[in-house]
Amino acid sequence: MKKLLTIALAMLLLPVLTKAQFTISGVVSETNHQALPGATIRLKGKSFGVTANGQGKYQLKNLKAGSYTLLVSFIGYQTTEKNLELKSDMLENIGLKPAAFLADEVIVTATRANDKSATTYKNISKAEIQENNFGQDLPFILNNTPGVVVTSDAGAGVGYTGIRIRGSDASRINVTINGIPYNDSESQGIFWVNMPDFASSIENVQIQRGVGTSTNGAGAFGGSLNIQTSAPSEVAYTELNNTYGSFNTLKNTVKLGTGLIDNKWSFDGRLSRIISDGFIDRAASNLKSYYLSGAYYGKNELLRLNVFSGIEKTYQAWDGIPEARLKGDVQGMLDFSNRQGFNEIQKQNLLNSGNRTYNSFTYKDQTDNYAQNHYQALYAKQINEQFSFNAALHYTDGKGYFEEFKFDQKLSKYGLPPMNADGALQKRTDLIRRRWLDNDFYGATYAFSYKPQANLNFTLGGAYNEYRGKHFGEVIWAKYPSTSNNTDHYYDGKGNKNDFNTFGKVSYSPIDQLSLFADLQYRTVDYKITGKDKNLRELDFNNTYHFFNPKVGATYFLNEKSNVYTSFSVANKEPNRDDFTNLKVGLPSPKSERLHDLEVGYRYKENRLNLGLNAYGMFYKDQLIFTGEINEFADAYRQNVDKSYRTGVELDASYILSSKFAINANAAFSRNKIQNYINYVTQYEDDGSETLITSNYKNTDISFSPKSVIAGELVYKPFKGFAAALQSKFVGKQYLDNTQNESRKLDAYWVNNARIGYDFQLKGIKNINIGLLVNNIFNEKYESNGYTYSSAYQGNITTENFYYAQAGTNFLLSLNFKF
Structure with missing residues (x-):
């Protein structure tokens, strides 16, 4: 009887319950009725939204009756607002008008993935970057994205920092700024310390995991960071951003902008400084930067000039901490x-x-000093509805040195003869040396886009870049100076690199539910190393590489909310400078690498839930693997291995629980293996000669490749203007080398951070924001990076492990004003 009454009551209430929630749906199209797939539809004042599917259709579900303002936007079109009174399910078709000027997004579209792309990617918006920007380097702002592991030499995210994606280090992550390569041409690394507070001038970032789409610069072997700098504000503004926190960390930023002048001109600028003592002893940073940008917007064209610069002085903390x-x-x-x-x-x-x-260094000027200036000229033109073009010219000027005090050095290591002093023949001396890098990087990028019909699109793009690098050293003081002058160069080396690539992409939808793509890239690299290196060895490497990098894929839309995709890509990559100059005696010259990348994924998106699930297999031929060792200059050793692979699954999800609570979570689980690995240990003989001891390993783990990386964030917004978030990150065990030896590893760690932000207004001030970031709230003692090396004497092998400890509980407090 109770069951019957319950069922009867439920049936009576069902119509009431179902009528309490309604749906808004429709089609987003251009005024000529051409559908606009990818348009963004959201409700003003709400934190969720949806994206129009391949037919331009959208649907907002589970809405209560009431008044709403519908916001609809799409690149190259004017954002539309529409007031609605929702009393029942509504069909609301939206027509967008082309924008009065060409938007900045067109600059990066040639190298970006979208909802139709069979590519594994994640977009990070300007708002997400700003709410996490307390002055730490960009890797720490991106830390809670799938498969990412970050580290800091100074232990607190300021100074020298690093990022890995899917276990691949920064030299294997392609970074572009407005489509222009940023990776250093010779080391292929990313030095965020040369771009302090650059996050304050970023509009958005797209992270592509795996090979991704064709892009400019060094090949992506783990992922790509595609950065777009700030787009103009519609109105004039001034911002003052200030942060103070642990380890005497201080950030001051001033931003100015004119807004759009006559809908044609805009000018923006930023000036920043960041100083910090660092968590590690004497790991201080003194960083300065600026960003200037001016743009002209025509109805069908855009011209933007960017000038930005960074100057860094950091005390060296790159030796790590010995295990003992x-x-x-x-x-x-x-x-x-x-x-x-x-x-x-x-x-x-x-x-x-x-x-x-x-910190092993105690000399007061044991510092790294570097200045880098970037110049970009960006142009885009929408020739007609089917044809568009964008291009860029760029130039980067970098120059700097690191200074070191060295005890008891052989004069012969600096090309100097012994000298008579203090009543004896002196063959050794204490000295101070500087090692310099003076480089120039310049070139051009371009992209043509042709869309003859709604379901077909062609892109032809590419770049030509030249790098000219000078490496030299000076002894600026010596107890026994011999014949040297402090302006003499005791070594001079050059690195010249010419890099050309061109790619063609085509996407085609034979039916509404299916999108196909093909992407073919040809890249040639001419790299020449001459002169003498820091060890006075003669350098003469001249290598030319020709790479063909094809990619194919398909995306199938199961319905308006979900799709599945798959792609297969090939990538090739040349060795870097250190692979040649740090080559161990007796080992063969490094070879280029090849990667076959298979991606399969599922995406689901609706107004409350956004979900991505993918699996990947990355299969390498001749991958250059870190051995775990570094030399006395903190250069990491790498060697080719015949066959290796990375396979895994990744989950990326966000769910809005209510108007007050939201959850963001991601997880990456992987298997990273070398089929056959040869480990080399240098044995030192009494006569000064060296031999190599070898040992073989099968199916061993790749160094610095955790099997699991998990991140989560709980966001709480109890009232307007206030937000709190608890962030949690787990990184599994990592081995320091490729022998899978338990005595040479980084332990797994789990770190939790808390962030609070409050926005409010006062008379004459548009917005005031107070923010607090507490890192490592449970004071986890962990190491995020390290290295190991072994040596032998008379058959006895000794292994030394070193670690980079990260800070315990620490905080950053910000106060920001917008006028």
């Missing part, structure tokens, strides 16, 4: 000191430092 010091093992420290030949000052510094803050 990290564990507080006094005897182990004494043994390490003896093996390293430490003098009394070095030994006492080792014994008396903190376990997690030790």
Whole structure:
């Protein structure tokens, strides 16, 4: 009887319950009724929205009766607002008018993925970047994205920082700024320290995991970061952003903009400084930067000029912490000191430092100093409805040095003869040296787009770039100077690199539900290294590479909310400078690498839930693998391995629980293996010669490749203007080398951060924001990076492990004004 009454009551209430929630649906199209797939539809004042599908259709579900303002936007079109009174299900078709001027987004479209692309990617908006920007480098702002692991030499996210995607380091992550390559041409690395507070001038970032789409610059072997700089504000503005926090960290930023003048002109500028003592002893940073941009907007064309610069002075903290010091093992420290030949000052510094803050350097000017200036001229033109063009000219000028105090150096290492002093023939001396890099990077990028019909699109793009690098060293002081002058170069080397690529892309939808693409890229690299290196060895490498990188894929729309995709891509990549100059005696010259990347994924998007699930297989031929070792200059050693692979699954989801709560979560689980690995250990003989001891390993884990990376964020917005978030990140165990030895690893770690932000207004001030970021709230003691090396004498092998400890609980407090 109770069951019957319950069912009867439910049936009576069902019409009431169903009528309490309604749907708004329709089609977004141009005024000529051509559908606009990818248009964004959201409700003003709400945190959720949807994207129009391949037919331009959209649907907003589970809405209560009431008044709403519908916001509809699409690149190249005027944003439309429409007031609605919702009393029942509504059919609301939206027509968008072309924008009065060409939007900045066209500059990056040639190298961007979209909803129809069979590519694994994630977009990070300006709002997301701003709410996490407390002055830390960009990798830390991107830390909560799938498969990402970040690290900081100074331990707190300011200074030298690094990022890995799917276990691949920064030299394998392609970075472009407005389609222009940013990776250093020779090391192929990314040095965010040269671009302090650049996050304050970013409009959005797209992270493509795997090979991704064809792009400019070095090949992507783990992922790509496609950065677009700030688009103009519609109105004039001034911003003052300030942060203070742990380790005397201070950030001051001033931003100015004219807004659009006569709908044709805009000018923007930023001036920043960041200083920090760092968590590690003497790991201080003093960073300055600026960004200037001016643009002309015509109805069908855009011209933008960008000039930005960074100047950094950071105390070196790149040696890490010896394992004995990290564990507080006094005897182990004494043994390490003896093996390293430490003098009394070095030994006492080792014994008396903190376990997690030790820095081997004590000389007051043991600093890295570098300035980098970027110049960009960007042009885009919409010739007609079917044909558009964009191009860029760029020039980067970089120059700097790092200074070091060195004890008891052989004069012969600097090309100097012994000298008579203090009543004896002196063959060694204490000295201070500087090692310089003076480089120029310039070139052009271009892209043509032709869309003859709604379901067919062609893109032809590419770039030509030249790099000219000078490497030289100076001894600016020596106790026994021999015949040297402090302006003499004791070594001079050059690196010249010419890089050309062209790519053609086509996307075609034979039916509404299916999108196909093909992407073919040809790239040629001419790289020449000459002169002498820092060890006075003669350099003569001249290599030319020809790469063909094809990509094909398909996306199938199951319905308006979901699609599945698959793609297969090939990527090739040349060795970097260190692979040649740091080559161990007895090992063959490095070879270029090849990657076959298979991606399969599923996407689901509706007004509350956004979900992405993908699986990948990345299969390498001759992958250049980090051995875990570094040399005395913190250069990491790599060697080719015949066959290796990375396979895994990734989940990326966000769900709006209510008007107050939202959850963001992602997880990456992977298997990263080398089929056959040869490990080399250098054995030093009494006569000064060196031999190699080899050992073989099968099916061993690739170094610095955790099997699991999991991140989550709970967001709470109890009232207007206030938001709090709890962020959590787990990174699984990582091995320091490729032997899968449990004594050479980074332990798994789980770190939690909390962020609070409050926005309000006062008379005369458009917005005031107070923000607080508390990092590592549970004071987890963890190391995010490290290295290891082994050496042998008379058959006895000794292994040294080093770690980069990260800060415990620390905070950053911000106060920002917008006028």
